[in-house]
Amino acid sequence: xxxxxxxxxxxxxxxGLEKAGYTTPTPxxxxxxxxxxxxxxxxxxxQTGTGKTAAFGLPLLxxxxxxxxxxxxxxxxxxxxxxxxxxxxxxxENLEVFxxxxxxxxxxxxxxxxxxxxxxxxxxxxxxxxxxxxxxxDLLDRSALTxxxxxxxxxxxxxxxxxxxxxxxxxxxxxxxxxxxxxxxxSATMPKLIEDLAQTYLRDPIKVQVAPPGKPIEKIVxxxxxxxxxxxxxxxxxxxxxHPGEMALVxxxxxxxxxxxxxxxxxxxxxxxxxxxxxxxxxxxxxLQEFRDGTLxxxxxxDVAARGIDISGVRHVYNYxxxxxxxxxxxxxxxxxxxxxxxxxxxxxxxxxxxxxxAVEKLLKAPIPVLGGAAWSMDAASAAPRPGQNRGGQGRGxxxxxGKPMGAKPMGQKPQGQKPSRPAEVGGAESPRxxxxxxxxxxxxx
Numbered sequence: 001x002x003x004x005x006x007x008x009x010x011x012x013x014x015x016g017l018e019k020a021g022y023t024t025p026t027p028x029x030x031x032x033x034x035x036x037x038x039x040x041x042x043x044x045x046x047q048t049g050t051g052k053t054a055a056f057g058l059p060l061l062x063x064x065x066x067x068x069x070x071x072x073x074x075x076x077x078x079x080x081x082x083x084x085x086x087x088x089x090x091x092x093e094n095l096e097v098f099x100x101x102x103x104x105x106x107x108x109x110x111x112x113x114x115x116x117x118x119x120x121x122x123x124x125x126x127x128x129x130x131x132x133x134x135x136x137x138d139l140l141d142r143s144a145l146t147x148x149x150x151x152x153x154x155x156x157x158x159x160x161x162x163x164x165x166x167x168x169x170x171x172x173x174x175x176x177x178x179x180x181x182x183x184x185x186x187s188a189t190m191p192k193l194i195e196d197l198a199q200t201y202l203r204d205p206i207k208v209q210v211a212p213p214g215k216p217i218e219k220i221v222x223x224x225x226x227x228x229x230x231x232x233x234x235x236x237x238x239x240x241x242x243h244p245g246e247m248a249l250v251x252x253x254x255x256x257x258x259x260x261x262x263x264x265x266x267x268x269x270x271x272x273x274x275x276x277x278x279x280x281x282x283x284x285x286x287x288l289q290e291f292r293d294g295t296l297x298x299x300x301x302x303d304v305a306a307r308g309i310d311i312s313g314v315r316h317v318y319n320y321x322x323x324x325x326x327x328x329x330x331x332x333x334x335x336x337x338x339x340x341x342x343x344x345x346x347x348x349x350x351x352x353x354x355x356x357x358x359a360v361e362k363l364l365k366a367p368i369p370v371l372g373g374a375a376w377s378m379d380a381a382s383a384a385p386r387p388g389q390n391r392g393g394q395g396r397g398x399x400x401x402x403g404k405p406m407g408a409k410p411m412g413q414k415p416q417g418q419k420p421s422r423p424a425e426v427g428g429a430e431s432p433r434x435x436x437x438x439x440x441x442x443x444x445x446x
Contacts, residue, residue, distance in 0.1 A: 004025055016100050022054070036182075037063065043184075053094045054094065078151070079150050080131070084160075106129075108129075134169065140173070147173070233261065236265075236318060239346065253302070287299070291311065318346050
């Protein structure tokens, strides 16, 4: 059996891992750590919940331990970038466990926190900086730090950063980095843009893949219900009542709709909370902590949470709205069945979401088992309001879409008309500043 010691990691790290309960490396860790310790650029592809943070974090920390002296003021030795505040916090928490008892210092910067305090923290320098792209650009613009001596760059969940439009921010940040560096790119999916990004940032990279991109964890039991949009809330209620006290994540498409659904569940007696882009960082962190410690049983979230939550107790994931990006389905359901546990994922598919369901099944290369209803007819799907139109109307006097009871047959039903609304947004990302024009340091290159 392979161990962390057999990978050649520093005893200072392996002792801390043992105390924290980490004993056996996961497949992605076994394959990635030796190459990273040798200084190779690497592109790691692995599904969610497989230990990617340790796969890049442990070998980086191993190399930083050899330096033997603290970083200079305003300098950063290793930069890790992630798309959301929740994921940045999760990475930092893991690194703090790994570095316990060592001299390595980890700093975290995200939007929603005091930029003045973050500037003060960076004035002392950092061994490892974990950051969202938008706030990092803000601090670079203020000359609060320099990346001139940053020898390591990690892009975590790179596919989501591209989905959220961070490619221009990444290019700006790269101009501040030295050409001579080690670059690691980790992702659960491999769209063509990721391949292009890899060619831009990585030099002669090793590619490590432990599962086909987009393939969900085998232990997740999946299913889909074909149900009118207006009947989804009652279906969700019935599922939650079947599993009282078990932790459940519910994913909505919009911030407004997710908040309304949460309030409806609370009015029905459920211990529910919500996280999305309209909540402050303190509110989001407080809600996540309440979910972790069991104060809340149900967490309603937009896709901001799909890659930023690592809570082993999540047993159920409900796709209340189908995701408009098929890869996000994999990340959503990956919030359950963590660390070898079992989990269930149920998708609710309204007539307007048939295209999204087909895109997900194409990605999975397999149909999702049907738990209720029947696939919507072409007429019903084409006549329904498109995804993002007036979503989140649960709890109104009249249900959205169909007004028929939940048990009605879906085939051939004609939905009521809807007024178009603004396009749906994925909440919670740290958006890059459009007006920012970074200075181009001499001798820097991407």
